Amino acid sequence: MFAVIATLLIGTPGRAQLLLPGALQSSPPVGNTGQNPAGAPVRARPVVLKPPLESTITGLELARDGVAGTIAFGSAPGKGIEITHLSLAGEAISHPGEQCRVDVVSDTPIQMTFVGRPNGVSRYEVNIExxxxxxxxLDGAVMVSRVPPACDFAAADCRATLAGFWGPPGNSFGPDQIKRLERERGLAESSMRSDFRALLADAGTDKATIKKIASEQAGFSSERDVTCRNYAGEDVHGFCALRVTQARALALQTALEANSNPHPGKARTMAKKAAAKQGQPPNLTADPQPSPLAPGPQ
Structure with a gap:
């Protein structure tokens, strides 16, 4: 736990420093004949997504909604990744509507703890007091979760919003990149629909499970719209919607894998627990950690 001291920067109204001690990509479509060697039908899986690697965010400066604040990640030898810079944007507590900014400052990078892949992608916890x-x-982005979504820094008179989608500046996407994102979007949507249908098939006649799966999927589109509606330039490049869709597809895919293999091998389970205990992600080339289906972070 960090002991945190917030101080206002001299001569810069509405800006503060927080001092800390020690100051999808997709794989090629998988072929499917519709039957396995024993003659039993198998699920059609036209697209299989792989969890984004941590390397897709290292060296980048990401902003909430592509415009507010800054979070930058670097690689830490033997420790995975770390936060090298964190700056939060918000509004003054005493004067709502007046912009402010809080910089989290430390002599060493901010460490974090790897806690597994509950929804198919790597999750980390950052324990700033x-x-x-x-x-x-995500791929070149992160989805930050926090309840409540904002933090109050009384000494800086700033309420900074942290929760939400953090990605590249909204004006940083070129024409070629936008075309590539459009192609990826088709693959992500196809994978999501296929896995959704497969989950419903797995549920059989279990009405409660069917209702739960259908309800979560029905609410996904509106949740995605809420998450991405304020991302800068979203109507042009669609980057936020794409990454959120890929995350949803990975969550469905992980749920399917959990149904197929509800009791993973003891050695593999112990290896993952050991990696999580040390705050390091397991081998990123391995399959995602199986888990029940759960909604993505809000």
Whole structure:
């Protein structure tokens, strides 16, 4: 736990420093004949997504909604990744509507703890005393979760919003990249629909499970719209919607794998627990950690 001291920067109204001690990509479509060697039908899986690697966010400066604040990640030898810079944007507590900014400052990078892949992507917890939060690693972006979504820094008179989608600046996407994102979007949507249908098939006649799966999927589109509606330039590049869709597809895919293999091998389970205990992600080339289906972070 960090002991946190907030101080206002001299001569810069509405800006503060927080001092800390020690100052999807997709794989090629999988072929499917519709039957296995024993003659039993198998699920059609036209697209299989892989969890984004931590390397897709290292060296980047990401902003909430592509415009507010800054979070930058670096690689830490033997420790996975770390936060090298964190700056939060918000509004003054005493004067709502007036913009402010809080910089989290430390002599060493901010450490975090790897807690597994509950929804198919790597999740980390950051234990800053004044504003603890968690985030999921997406491809070139992160989804930050925190309840409540904002943190109050009384000494800086600033209420900074942290929860939400953090990605590249909204004006940083070129024409070629936008075309590539459009192609990826088709793959993500196809994978999500296929896995949704497969989950319903797995549920059989279990009405409660069918209702739960259908309800979560029905609410996904509106949740995605809420998450991405304020992302800068979203109507042009669709980057936020794409990454959120890929995360949803990975969550469904992970639920399917949990149904197929509800009791993973003892050695593999112990290896993952050991990696999580040490705060390091397991081998990123391995399959995602099986888990029950759960909604993505809000």
């Amino acid at each position: 004044a504003c603890p939060f968690s985030f999921d690693v």
